[in-house]
Structure formats: structure tokens, C-alpha cells
Amino acid sequence: MVAPEYFYPPEPWSIEELELVQALSASHAVGKTVKLDINPAQYPDQGAYLRAGQPIDLSDPEAMSALVGIGNMVDSRFEATIDATLDDKQKRLGLTAVGERLEAGDTVFNSMDHRSLPEFGLELGAIKIMLHEIGFKAVRFGTVISEGVTTLGYEVDDQYPPMPDVLALMNHKLWYTFPSTDKTRESEFAQQVDTRRIKTQNGLVMTDIGEEQAQGGMIITWAPEGTSHAYDTHGATIVETIGAGTRSLLGRDGTYAQAVVARFKDVDPVVFELCGGLRRVTDEQSADRMMGDITKVLNENSQPGETFIYKGAEATLLNP
Secondary structure, three states, X not given: OOOOEEEOOOOOOOHXXXXXXXXXXXXXXXXXXXXXXXXXXXXXXXXXXXXXXXXXOOOOHXXXXXXXXXXXXXXXXXXXXXXXXXXXXXXXXXXXXXXXHHHOOOEEEEEEEOOOXXXXXXXXXXXXXXXXXXXXXXXXXXXXXXXXXXXXXXXXXXXXXXXXXXXXXXXXXXXXXXXXXXXXXXXXXXXXXXXXXXXXXXXXXXXXXXXXXXXXXEEEEEOOOOOOOOEEEOOEEEEOOOOHHHHHHHOOOOEEEEEEEEEOOOXXXXXXXXXXXXXXXXXXXXXXXXXXXXXXXXXXXXXXXXXXXXXXXXXXXXXX
């Protein structure tokens, strides 16, 4: 495997600042997900805005077996979920539409709701395997995640590889950002760090993603604003709207979005739904419709006592 390249903002993040960054993702450090030491020399993703490399080649049977094995280790239903999804005619057609757009040189944003990092990895791995299995073997993958994820690891056979190393198995590029969510805005990190530097890092990411969009043929996985950092109020989980910066990327020519809701943790059977098919997201109204569709699917597959409400105006009729 080709050694990864790392790209850093012009003003490096200090150890103290990275400790505050880690606190942004502290809620993910449960179960087998653990906090790593803040040590950029040992963990070079920490403080970076981009990691570029070469993922495993699923045309190699051993690589395919390894990825499926990792998924089954995280959740024993992983492989069965892939098989069931591909056996579903409508879902297979939806995935085929995604692959055809990518093959034609367009960009597809895989808009993925998730509750935990392991679940995020399972969803991403499943999409990668399924596109390969239905014949789209040359697809390039990129993923946008929080900078805080660079400070977390995942337990594998008594080892703790950094979470980016796990995600890099499936991606040509990993971009690290500071999400425009209430959680970030209200954090100690945002209060102590010059917002100019946050905007600089997010701007560098947006520029690089824009270059990928110009090239085409990449599926970019991201968590729609707020779905991974949702919060409860009056017993409901509030799903935030998509930020203006993300909407500007989604609205570019040759760019499509496919919303996905998957639930592995604490549910039986597993939920894996494509929400509404491929779409163009070009303004606030179309962004609202996509987030409303995600909210609708979340409510249709919610657990007892669990309710989701979307804050966007256009989607309010889809709320319970």
C-alpha cells in the first residue's frame, strides 16, 4: 500500500488546542472506540486537514475478505446486510444509479446518518463493497469527518489503531473539518480558538473537494450537519439543517447526493435505507427536502420512545 500524504494548515494546531479538539468528539469514545494520546509525531492525522493515500483493492480476494471480516467483527450481521440490500431490487437499482453517475464522471455525496463511528465505518464499508459487487470497481472514495476523529482509536485484537487508519482502508482521501453545528459553536474549543483558523481549515478542505468535483468520479461520504451530533429537547432528537458551505459544494454542476440511513447498533433487524434516490441539492429548499427525507426514515425506523424532528422549514410536514 502506498504511504499516505498528510496536509496541514499554515498555522499548526498546538497540543493544547488538539486536546480541545479531542473533547469535541469525546462522546464517540465509548465501547471499543478510545481516546488516543495527543501526539502528532506518532499520529500524523492529528492537526491535518487532509490525508491522501491508496485504499485496499477489493479486486484482490484477500482484501475483500479482510474488509468483510473487519465488518463482521464489528457487527456479525454486516455481510448478511450487504447480501440483503443487494437482493432488494429497488435498493440495487438505487446503488446502480449512483455507480452510473460516478462512471459518467459526476460526483456523488453519500449523505450518511450515523450515531457512532463504528456504525459510520460499517455503512461506508457496505457501500464500498456493494458498488464493487454490482460492477463499479474503479470508483474513488473520499470521506469528510470531524478533526476530532483524528484523536480517537478503535480496539482490534488488543491493538488500538487510529480511527483514520481504519477509514483509510476504504478511502483515497480523508478530509478533517470543524462541523458547523451547535455542539461545535458552543464548545470550549470554539471559545478559545480564533474562528479565522477554523474557517481557514474548512476552506482548505472545501478547495480540495472542489478540485475533486472538477475531476469527477468520486463518491464523497459525509454526515449531514447535525445528524451525528444531534441533541435531545423535550424527548425529541433535533436534526440540524445543512450549512451554507456544504450546500455550496452540493450545488455545483455534476454533483448529486444520495442520502443513506443505516442502523446497526441496538436494532434488530439492521436498518439500511436509501432515502429518496439520487437528487440535486442546489438551494435551501432542496436541502430541506433531503434532510426531511432522512428524518422521515429515521422516524419510520425509530426505537420505542425515540423521535426525530428536523429544524428546516420546508420539511416540517414530514415531522411527527
